[in-house]
Amino acid sequence: MKTKHLIYLLGLPLMIYTCSSDSPDDVIPDPKPDPTSEITYDDNIKSIMSANCTQCHGAPTSQGAPFSLTTFTQVKNRVDVIISRMNNSANPMPPAGLLSTDVRAMVKQWKDDGLLEN
Numbered sequence: 879m880k881t882k883h884l885i886y887l888l889g890l891p892l893m894i895y896t897c898s899s900d901s902p903d904d905v906i907p908d909p910k911p912d913p914t915s916e917i918t919y920d921d922n923i924k925s926i927m928s929a930n931c932t933q934c935h936g937a938p939t940s941q942g943a944p945f946s947l948t949t950f951t952q953v954k955n956r957v958d959v960i961i962s963r964m965n966n967s968a969n970p971m972p973p974a975g976l977l978s979t980d981v982r983a984m985v986k987q988w989k990d991d992g993l994l995e996n
């Protein structure tokens with residue numbers, strides 16, 4: 879068999895595989911660390927808030943932040959405006975700039991999963 883044919887035979891399944899795993903569902907990166915488990919406040923969101931938000935949105939608040947984001951209830955009650963500002967590149971939270979796509983997707987996923995505490 880000519881090498882050309884061999885490449886075609888080997889390449890076609892690979893192409894099909896690559897294309898099929900590139901469906902529109904995959905555009906939003908899977909939340910980390912475990913894409914198969916649901917996002918919860920205790921496991922995922924609390925650490926995002928304390929790493930990126932509570933230096934201003936702490937208890938007490940500082941640097942002009944209008945409210946605390948240190949408890950499950952506080953974060954849950956403001957989830958829509960939190961998601962909106964975390965993804966607002968013109969006026970982001972934190973003010974220093976947008977966080978990674980993964981982190982932002984995780985907060986969104988938390989809402990989609992039903993705002994679980996643990």
Ligand code: HEC
Nearest residue numbers: 930931933934935941942943944959960963964971972973
């Ligand atoms: C450096 C301090 C600082 C950090 C860090 C910070 N914020 Fe803020 N945040 C502020 C200040 C000041 C305001 C009020 C002014 C404004 O809305 O821009 C505010 C306002 C907000 C609002 C209210 C928006 C509105 O339209 O009512 C939300 C929601 C918010 N922050 C969420 C967050 C989240 C979530 C994080 C972390 C991912 C975060 N912030 C990190 C200082 C901070």
